[in-house]
Amino acid sequence: MSYSRPSLTVGLGVAILALGVGVxxxxxxxxxxxxxxxxxxxxxxxxxxxxxRTTTPAPTGDADIVFIGDDHLEEWAGEAAxxxxxxxxxESGVTLFEDTTVADALEGSAPDLVVLSIGTADVVWADDFxxxxxxxxxxxxxxxxxSTIVLMRPAWEDPDDLQTEKIxxxxxxxxxxxxxYLDAPPDAADFLDAWTAAGL
Numbered sequence: 666m667s668y669s670r671p672s673l674t675v676g677l678g679v680a681i682l683a684l685g686v687g688v689x690x691x692x693x694x695x696x697x698x699x700x701x702x703x704x705x706x707x708x709x710x711x712x713x714x715x716x717x718r719t720t721t722p723a724p725t726g727d728a729d730i731v732f733i734g735d736d737h738l739e740e741w742a743g744e745a746a747x748x749x750x751x752x753x754x755x756e757s758g759v760t761l762f763e764d765t766t767v768a769d770a771l772e773g774s775a776p777d778l779v780v781l782s783i784g785t786a787d788v789v790w791a792d793d794f795x796x797x798x799x800x801x802x803x804x805x806x807x808x809x810x811x812s813t814i815v816l817m818r819p820a821w822e823d824p825d826d827l828q829t830e831k832i833x834x835x836x837x838x839x840x841x842x843x844x845x846y847l848d849a850p851p852d853a854a855d856f857l858d859a860w861t862a863a864g865l
Contacts, residue, residue, distance in 0.1 A: 728754035731776045731812075733767055733805075734783035735759075737820055737851040742780070744853040749860070761787045761797030768804045775809035778865075782817035782851065784831060791830040798838055814844050815865070820851040 729751040732742040738757040746753030756770035761783060781801065787794060805814055816839045821828045839846035849859035 727774050728752050728776045730754075730778045730780060731756065731770070732780045732782065733759050733770045734781055734817075735785050735820060735851075738782060741851060741853040741856065745856045745860075748853065748857055759783060761794065761801055762789060763787070767801035768808075771804060771808040775812050778813045778815055779805055779809065780815045780817060780847075781805070782820065784819040784835070785821060791827060791834060794831045795834045795838065798835065802838070802842065802844075814842075815847060815863075816844050817847045817849060817851075817856075822850070 730746055730749075730753045732738045732746075732753060733756045736757050738755050742753060742755045754773070754776070759765050759767060759770050761767070763786065767781070767783070783801070784794060784798070787797065789797070802814065805812070816835055819828070819832055819835060821832070824832060836846050836848070838844070845863050845865065847856065847859040847863060849855045
């Protein structure tokens with residue numbers, strides 16, 4: 666059986682069209698890539714999968730202050746609390762979206778203050794970051810309604826544009842909810858200076 670040139674051309678055209686449709690379907694089903702610079706410049710000391718939540722209990726039981734958030738809290742929060750003469754519990758390795766979230770840290774009796782310093786391990790867009798922060802604050806307020814909440818600036822040393830947007834989001838959230846905001850790096854001395862400046 667022989668084929669005429671027009672029918673062969675039509676057949677090739679149909680095959681090419683079908684191939685193109687298949688490629689488009691595959692592209693549509695491909696997962697969206699992570700934001701290119703969502704984590705740029707973020708160098709958390711560890712990720713939640715590598716360093717699970719760590720709890721440092723208050724020495725005598727109930728805590729006056731509970732620090733919740735990134736791993737860096739282990740390095741300075743205890744020293745800062747000691748300088749304030751306060752009993753502190755430290756919940757580090759806590760994130761907004763990963764395996765261990767703020768809700769997991771809300772145990773025991775309510776402290777006088779909750780210091781939330783969180784976000785550097787959450788590689789997400791700024792809108793998602795703001796949503797996660799609002800959700801975390803809702804959980805704290807529901808679990809410990811009488812506690813005063815203090816928000817700290819996320820601990821990026823040299824923030825890029827996206828990280829700066831997230832930092833601004835934390836400050837704006839503090840203002841919108843009438844919470845205390847400390848613009849301080851993760852260091853005991855700087856924290857205490859910001860603490861004093863805020864009238865705490």
